[in-house]
Amino acid sequence: MDQGQSQATILQLHGVGMRYGSGEEVLRDIDLSINAGSFHYLVGPSGAGKTSLLRVMSLSVPISRGKLEIFGSDVRNLDRHDIVRVRRRIGVVSQECRLLDHLTVFDNVALPLRIGGADEERIAAHVSQMLAWLGLADLMEAKPNRLSTGQRQLVAIARAVVTRPDLLLADEPTSNVDPARVERLMYLFTELPKLGTAVVLASHSRELLRRWPYPVLWMEGGRLTQPTVWTSLAAE
Amino acid sequence: MxxxxxxxxxxxxxxxxxxxxxxxxxxxxxxxxxxxxxxxxxxxxxxQERPRLVTIALPAIEDPAEADRQLSALRALIESFPGVAWTAPVAQDEVARLFEPLVDRAQGEEGRLKRMLPHLLDIRLLPSAEPDLPELLRQIRLAFPNALADNTDPDLTxxxxxxxxxxxxxxxxxxxxxxxxxxxxxxxxxxxxxxxxxxxxxxxxxxxxxxxxxxxxxxxxxxxxxxxxxxxxxxxxxxxxxxxxxxxxxxxxxxxxxxxxxxxxxxxxxxxxxxxxxxxxxxxxxxxxxxxxx
Known part of the structure; x- marks a missing residue:
């Protein structure tokens, strides 16, 4: 796959460190560039800082040092309105799915579109299409607490990609999904870059990396040990 | 719902x-x-919109000229007070009729009886002006220590x-x-x-x-x-x-x-x-x- 070296850099981290509260740094000296239309795996042992790095990238937590540029802007210069605009360009799939159990599957997926002010006709079309494609058409009116873990994960993914974001950050999105649907999801994740979306996918699965070989960002002890590795684990 | x-x-x-x-x-x-x-x-x-009438009584004054002078002074004082619509002296014949049951007409002359009667003055208050009645009565008593006030609607206040x-x-x-x-x-x-x-x-x-x-x-x-x-x-x-x-x-x-x-x-x-x-x-x-x- 063309890694889009010629394409615009949408995310850059220079010497970024991050700590929760007054604790020790969980991310240290992170240097990283993500281009539009690129795909990266984020790999590392448990506690390496993968989730924290994704949270930094989604502007969910502030950095404690270094510089973070997203869509051409230094985050330090972003006001509240800018942050809202930036967040609307990012799709996030967290490990916990974070679905709203009092809303239906349809409404959960529609949420970012409604927040963005899309009209109901467009919402109905996009959401129905997305859910049908993921095989969840029959569960549109179901409440998430009645779904299996894998189904919940699919809903969370649908919600993250329904707005066709410029940057998709996914934390273990396939961990509880059945193999047939993993195929489908990986097809989706690898097709999105062709539409300009940059994808960063955190995963533990060597199988995934072997079957869909893409560049790997290797994390250990809060550091990116191979910041721009262009070989897949399959080549190891 | x-x-x-x-x-x-x-x-x-x-x-x-x-x-x-x-x-x-x-x-x-x-x-x-x-x-x-x-x-x-x-x-x-x-x-406050109810009609309010207060009657002031001045003790009997034998000299008619003095009685007129005191009544005029009393009216001037009262009418200068805010919230007063008008004052009207009650005719002595009317006063005599009021007091008739209390006096023995046979023992006195008609003219002497009239001179013994108090002089009454009706005061009509303007309800919309919310007159301060206690203050008015205080001022009257100050100027005319012998004057008596009769509020016809004593519970109103x-x-x-x-x-x-x-x-x-x-x-x-x-x-x-x-x-x-x-x-x-x-x-x-x-x-x-x-x-x-x-x-x-x-x-x-x-x-x-x-x-x-x-x-x-x-x-x-x-x-x-x-x-x-x-x-x-x-x-x-x-x-x-x-x-x-x-x-x-x-x-x-x-x-x-x-x-x-x-x-x-x-x-x-x-x-x-x-x-x-x-x-x-x-x-x-x-x-x-x-x-x-x-």
Whole structure:
């Protein structure tokens, strides 16, 4: 796959460190560039800082040092309105799915579109299409607490990609999904870059990396040990 | 009434659910207090519009010229007082008729009897000017120490005073109800915000600006005010009607109350005013709380 070296850099981290509260740094000296239309795996042992790095990238937590540029802007210069605009360009799939159990599957997926002010006709079309494609058409009116873990994960993914974001950050999105649907999801994740979306996918699965070989960002002890590795684990 | 559908599950938390009861209770109290204020105001107006006549008696003055001079001076003093419509001396023949049962006409001459009679002066007060009757009487006694005053409606001042107190208490309690609504809703909104911190965080992650999140609390507050407020208002109306029509039947009537159509219109405006206070308070509390969270 063309890694889009010629394409615009949408995310850059220079010497970024991050700590929760007054604790020790969980991310240290992170240097990283993500281009539009690129795909990266984020790999590392448990506690390496993968989730924290994704949270930094989604502007969910502030950095404690270094510089973070997203869509051409230094985050330090972003006001509240800018942050809202930036967040609307990012799709996030967290490990916990974070679905709203009092809303239906349809409404959960529609949420970012409604927040963005899309009209109901467009919402109905996009959401129905997305859910049908993921095989969840029959569960549109179901409440998430009645779904299996894998189904919940699919809903969370649908919600993250329904707005066709410029940057998709996914934390273990396939961990509880059945193999047939993993195929489908990986097809989706690898097709999105062709539409300009940059994808960063955190995963533990060597199988995934072997079957869909893409560049790997290797994390250990809060550091990116191979910041721009262009070989897949399959080549190891 | 169906539950409201929001991104934040506000009707699933006790703090938010309590908001419905809180709005209902405060609407009930505010309507009752407002009714006391509004009805007291109407009653006060009616009491003040009643014709009020006070009669001043000057002791008998034998010299007719001196009597005329003193009466003129008394009239001048009274008519200079604010709130006095007019004064009119009661004709001595009329006074004589009033005193007839008390004197033995056979023992006295007609002319001498008239000279022994007091001189009476009727005073008509202007109700709309709210005259200070006690002050007027004080000034009369100061200038004419022997003068006697006869208020033909002696309980009026007491009734007025009582009604004024009810009006003041009602107004104070209504204002306090509104303040309690504002403070209570703010506290409940902040509590809900803390309870739904994670969902708020998710909405922000999905690109929701603070005004979007604040609107969720605002909409729920409007729903709570509508649901609780309509119940509170209905209950308050039943209470008022019960007091208005039930108390006289039980022989408990004190000051007569006769609500005017405008009074009911004003009362009907209380629940929307409470609802507005609830909504504004929820929005402001949510916006301030969200700034604190970010």
């Amino acid at each position: 169906a539950a409201i559908e929001l991104d934040l599950p506000l009707d699933e938390t006790p703090a938010s659910r309590f908001l419905v009861w809180f709005a209902g209770g405060l609407t009930y109290l505010a309507v009752l207090f407002a009714a006391a204020t509004i009805f007291a105001q109407g009653t006060l107006q009616r009491l 007491t009734e007025e005073e009582l009604t004024r107190r009810i009006r003041a208490l009602g107004a104070t309690a209504t204002v306090l109800s509104f303040l309690l609504v504002i403070i209570g809703v703010a506290v409940l909104t902040r509590t809900s915000l803390d309870l739904h911190n994670e969902t708020v965080d998710l909405l922000r992650l999905l690109g929701a600006p603070d005004r979007y999140v604040a609107r969720q609390f605002e909409r729920y507050a409007a729903f709570a005010a509508l649901r609780g407020g309509s119940g509170g208002f209905a209950l308050a109306l039943l209470t008022i009607l019960g007091l208005l029509y039930g108390a006289p039947a039980l022989g408990l009537s004190g000051i007569p109350i006769a609500p005017r159509p405008l009074d009911w219109v004003l009362l009907a405006a209380v629940p929307p005013a409470i609802a507005l206070a609830v909504v504004v308070s929820a929005r402001v509390a949510a916006v301030v709380g969200l700034r604190r969270l970010s």
